Amino acid sequence: MPFARLAAATTPTCHIGLGLAAVGRPGYINLGRDRDLGADRSVESLRARTHELLDAAYAQGVRYFDAARSYGRSEEFLADWLNTRPGLDDIVVGSKWGYTYTADWTTDAERHEVKDHGPATYARQRAETDALLGTHLDLYQIHSVTPDSPALTDKELHAKLAEAAARGTTIGFSTSGPAQADAVRAALAVTVDGEPLFRTVQSTYNALETSAAPALAEAHDAGLTVIVKEGMANGRLAGPDAPQALRAVAEETGLGPDAVALAFVLRRPWAGVVLSGAATTAQLFSNLHAAAVDLDEDQEHRLAALAEEPGAYWDTRGRLPWH
Template identity: 40%
Template structure:
């Protein structure tokens, strides 16, 4: 992949009727309408120049939508990534009272989900442990790690981890130590990093310096970068976001994404757009650069990581 940061499309919101976010788009909740929207957004994304697409089995029907689209279009120049370890449980039920996703980092779950995901080959370039944690057992599950190593050797893909939570740095450090048959297993890291959650900045720079792949998710802090009276703690940030948005004639989403590009220069920043209009707005982040003074000011709005994740855990599925 190019060293220049590209904006990719993540299908977390496209593949299921409810997602953790404070901004809600009005869209019919039927599976048929969601699939039609997904196909339309995927087509537009490619037309707009997007070449990186990220999904997971737990994103409702998202992975199947991507499979169907890729079989139909057969674009050879796309880079696809997916994950394993979570199962979608809400079954398209609005207001589902149970856990929408259940984590299981077992060998059997890996084999079950890989059986489906591998149809995305050869454009499938990265296969990730979905939301790896220290207590999920993945880093000590020698059978699952060996299976991932065999997949890596057979396909030539990168094996990666995605991370969430206040201990992302510790998770990444642990993943970096994992070796199978004397070889580092994990070379790709999908990490939450944004204006409000900057705790991973140092280790992400280290990863990039070591030629690892860094993919940034939740660039818009699950919608919290948009002005909202429920978050008075961000009032100063909202004022400055609006100033920059007016100055560059873009939306606040583009400011948030550009901050990541200019401060970190990762390989990919994921857009979580649900519609083509949202995606077009996100892509405006590629049309300008922030000044050093502006980047510094945005860095000041970083919150304490523990508080950020407590706040995120309180957000509802909508």
């Protein structure tokens, strides 16, 4: 398992990863993108921004980097960075397949990505990922599995994924939607020749959306590495958009709401890696303070009280505009 490298790391920030969803393409649903990215969202501008973030993250002890085929040019940007910095053998590189990026480097496309979990899409996207990341790729995840995803029952796909695992690629999956817990449990039951297929799970968990916690604890107990995405709820738990209760706890700690929001997630005993989705180095440095936040029982209770009903949370997320 490549994540054993993180277990050997000595810096607390090794349990914080950097996700590239916000900087691999010009449009995304995170709040505050006009402020964070400004007007220049050319390929070269975002390439330079991504490399700056990767340099800063690595220097601060971050060792997991997360991309996806649908994150615009995120794999390309990550590959460029890796290829000009040889010898980084202590990092873990993950990517995802299952969505095709269709926005053609615009922010106002009718559809930004198209989902397909079939074997043909896997074969095509795996070849595309290999062409960019090659031997750097440690983890390949099915992107956004839901309980009704054909990826959970497609034996042909399972065989292809098992072949990749036999060649040394760790196979995982990510989840989205109000039924994340059901998707996690269904994926835990997938086996090939009597052996579990998946070794990692990446799910949304934050102070507003806690419903997957029991299933993620089960996944951890089953030996999977749990990666947490959207710990700041696409910006709803950061800066001026954060709830008053979170801002109050942040003021008590002397750190930002973003750091407190990520600290809340890091305190889960099943959370192996918690992703920062920073778009600027200032955001990244603020996020990384989460490793130093020591929440007391009262503060954690006040943050836990922010949880929303899963259907309401995902409805709100679904209405966030791409911009």
